[in-house]
Amino acid sequence: MNKSVSVVMTTYDGDEVSYLKECFESLIQQTQQPDEIIVVRGHNLRAELKKAIIEFKSTTAFTVRDISVNERGRGYARKVGTTKASSEFVAIVDSDDIVCPNRIEVQFEYLCENPSTDAVGGYIGEFETVPDEIKGIREVPTNPDDVEKMAYHRCPINHPTVMFRRDAIIDVGNYREMEYGEDYELWCRLLSNNKILDNIPEVLVKARASELISRRRGYKIARHEIKLQRAIVQSGFYGWWTAIINLSVRIPLRLLPERLVRGLYYRFLRT
Numbered sequence: 001m002n003k004s005v006s007v008v009m010t011t012y013d014g015d016e017v018s019y020l021k022e023c024f025e026s027l028i029q030q031t032q033q034p035d036e037i038i039v040v041r042g043h044n045l046r047a048e049l050k051k052a053i054i055e056f057k058s059t060t061a062f063t064v065r066d067i068s069v070n071e072r073g074r075g076y077a078r079k080v081g082t083t084k085a086s087s088e089f090v091a092i093v094d095s096d097d098i099v100c101p102n103r104i105e106v107q108f109e110y111l112c113e114n115p116s117t118d119a120v121g122g123y124i125g126e127f128e129t130v131p132d133e134i135k136g137i138r139e140v141p142t143n144p145d146d147v148e149k150m151a152y153h154r155c156p157i158n159h160p161t162v163m164f165r166r167d168a169i170i171d172v173g174n175y176r177e178m179e180y181g182e183d184y185e186l187w188c189r190l191l192s193n194n195k196i197l198d199n200i201p202e203v204l205v206k207a208r209a210s211e212l213i214s215r216r217r218g219y220k221i222a223r224h225e226i227k228l229q230r231a232i233v234q235s236g237f238y239g240w241w242t243a244i245i246n247l248s249v250r251i252p253l254r255l256l257p258e259r260l261v262r263g264l265y266y267r268f269l270r271t
Contacts, residue, residue: 075182
């Protein structure tokens with residue numbers, strides 16, 4: 001396993017082609033380019049998305065690996081991508097986000113300088129339509145102790161910003177085949193196995209605020225919250241009493257109208 005960086009990205013039939021192309025362009029513009037990008041996609045990806053991947057492969061100086069999988073959720077897709085990665089470090093990228101130019105360089109240097117840290121994330125800058133017009137910043141704790149404390153009640157690492165040591169993820173069983181919360185469950189499983197997680201106090205990814213909020217609402221998400229809390233309890237990170245407290249807060253939040261949820265997010269969970 002060489003000390004290099006693999007990017008794992010998932011994309012599916014419902015994704016926007018323009019968003020995918022913007023994401024690809026932001027990866028090309030990295031100050032330290034990855035050694036490979038693994039695009040894990042649904043097997044039924046529509047033609048224009050496939051074309052965008054083919055065009056991307058033809059314009060990069062690094063390897064782009066196009067892997068087709070059955071529709072078994074993003075947890076499964078990221079498990080496949082992490083398993084097939086050939087680098088020591090793996091960076092997760094969401095196909096509808098814009099990666100800040102220095103992200104890979106900053107995280108690569110951090111993990112090289114902090115060999116005891118197994119995963120590191122950063123802040124997300126949220127925008128509505130123009131990436132440079134940041135509406136809010138999703139901050140997370142920036143030392144391992146506070147990351148662990150936050151994990152008892154909220155996801156302590158912004159998943160689209162994470163870079164981790166591949167061996168650490170494989171060591172705890174890799175991503176689970178979950179439809180929701182596969183990142184939060186993985187962080188808790190890492191912590192229950194004495195792995196060290198941290199965050200860099202810097203915006204590393206720009207994301208569309210409307211996409212982030214709309215994906216976290218509805219009865220389906222509320223049901224997934226119960227499954228997620230059960231999985232975290234099974235990981236041994238915390239018990240059912242903490243899970244029940246979390247559900248008493250998280251389920252009502254998933255059922256509120258989107259306008260009200262948006263207001264709460266920007267009032268209490270964003271800077």
